[in-house]
Amino acid sequence: MATFGLLVTHAPFEQQHAFTAYRFALSALALGHEIKGVFFYQAGVQNANGYQAGHSDEFNVHQAWVELSAHHGIPLNVCVTAANRRGVINAQDAKDNDQQGFNLTEPFIEVGLGDLVELSQVSDRVIQF
Amino acid sequence: MATFGLLVTHAPFEQQHAFTAYRFALSALALGHEIKGVFFYQAGVQNANGYQAGHSDEFNVHQAWVELSAHHGIPLNVCVTAANRRGVINAQDAKDNDQQGFNLTEPFIEVGLGDLVELSQVSDRVIQF
Amino acid sequence: MTLHIVSTSPFGTTLFEGVFQRCSKNDGIMLIQDGVYALNHVEVYRQLKELNLSLGIACFALEDDVVARANQVKSAGVDSELIRCISMEDFVVLTLDFKATISW
Amino acid sequence: MTLHIVSTSPFGTTLFEGVFQRCSKNDGIMLIQDGVYALNHVEVYRQLKELNLSLGIACFALEDDVVARANQVKSAGVDSELIRCISMEDFVVLTLDFKATISW
């Protein structure tokens, strides 16, 4: 069995990439492979924005990642610099920047780019979406 | 003198469009024209996300729109459906969706698409960015 | 041996030209999302055929994306030997058949 | 009379082909953002010249975007009569010279 790292660099809804990445993860798991982690970078950090509330008949990729992580213990890592400049912040950022709320919560975790480097070291394949 | 409506359909930072739109607005005002309103649609709703906190040497388009609106009384209208599905929500949305915070505040206002139709009626030119 | 994953329409971008330039012997091309419109693009399809013959480049298309776009309707002329429609699980397996992937 | 505003690179997208197809007599083309790379694209530049002669299509480029990309360095061969570098204020005025605009 193989190990995978997923790199998501596109925002959900806007384009299909995040949805494809999620389905790729499901299929890899179904085949018995291991997902070492999903790293959200560039516009992909919008996947971690917990304020998303589309129509009830729209698929919520954010929620899908949360459930995937809960069921399979997959780390959801978000580049802190990329997230902050795009308005995706956690509780600590909110405090630091005097914001009255925050939209990034666990299981999404803010990390540095070093974590992407590390993910690539422990993964047989890194697939970018 | 002429009247302009601006339609912004791209996210800031990701691409240059929002920045170009802002500079177009400044130039139009400098020439004595009137900006009837800026309408944020599609990924453009991210312009209204008040949580954006880039490096100090990065231009903050969100802040620039806020100041433009304050100095010139220009309405900043955001399509509510497009915003909500992309994680940009106001205080009322936060209440409705049980979120602990919100990232869309005045002068940005959530409106329906009818307001874009109205804007196009009162503008000599609608320029899309 | 690299698997080139292409997700944009050949009608809207020039990406396929770049990908073809990056292809080495026995590389593969995986069409996903709007990349599956390559089935409709006469010139891109011709080049895929040529690369298959000259460099042994295999080409695959994600079936769900083809079906979603009703692309199969017009692909009657497409050689199913040249472009194989595969499932998401097949795609996962495919990434392991190649040494690395590039997402275009 | 329409002003076509083009903001993507002619090397990466096929957008210019579409825009040229949409051009009617006395339309204009305004190059902004990555659209200014049209100055470097031999074939697109040739077509701009041809459209200028055949349909009277005028072409403009946003000076700030040209300068930011250091594009002037290589545009020595570009006919400044054909492609006029203009300021953002000129761009505003230009949109009023045409009946409508399309942003591509």
Next chain:
Amino acid sequence: MTKTLGVINSTAPYGVSNGQESLDLALASANFGQEVTLFFIDDGVFQLLKSQQPIPEQGKHYSKTFSALTFYDIDDIYVCQQSLNERSLEVSDLCIEVTALPPEQLNQQLAQLDHLMRF
């Protein structure tokens, strides 16, 4: 004087989300009593293909909404014949009734409108 609006669809469905939000705008315009003309050009013609079957989790099958256009009295729907040709498509492949025009005539229709928005 009422200003006329043209909505141009030039991108394919699913890969990007333009199509749905473009359609929403067209319906909103009609709702507000403003005449709107729809154009499908370049990859936008793919939006109108019959027999699309997005997987259920992909959410809203918005192409089904196209049939609602006539209920909203949106009847001016133009498709670029050349864009169809380049994609080996014919009008009979499309899910709603449209008027296919050669580029020059389509451009004439575009030229009559006051505001043009593209998605």
Next chain:
Amino acid sequence: MTKTLGVINSTAPYGVSNGQESLDLALASANFGQEVTLFFIDDGVFQLLKSQQPIPEQGKHYSKTFSALTFYDIDDIYVCQQSLNERSLEVSDLCIEVTALPPEQLNQQLAQLDHLMRF
């Protein structure tokens, strides 16, 4: 066994923000002691042009950071000669020292790496 990383730059500067975040990743990799190879192909070669002058409000002049690459011991920087040719550019137009390779040789370099990320 350490896995090698290639970062491919294929988009132009300013219009999209890929360039800056790609560079950040390359520097982070070097910081973490991982060897990284940089590629500039297609419109990515425009990122390396000398004499870029973004207007001040456009923020960070990230292309100035390219000169930092050698300080981070990132010396394997390959540029596609054909991409330069197609854009009427030469190596002397670029702001840092690079190795320009014809497509086949550049592909050989790509083929040696374990992971490839494109921006």
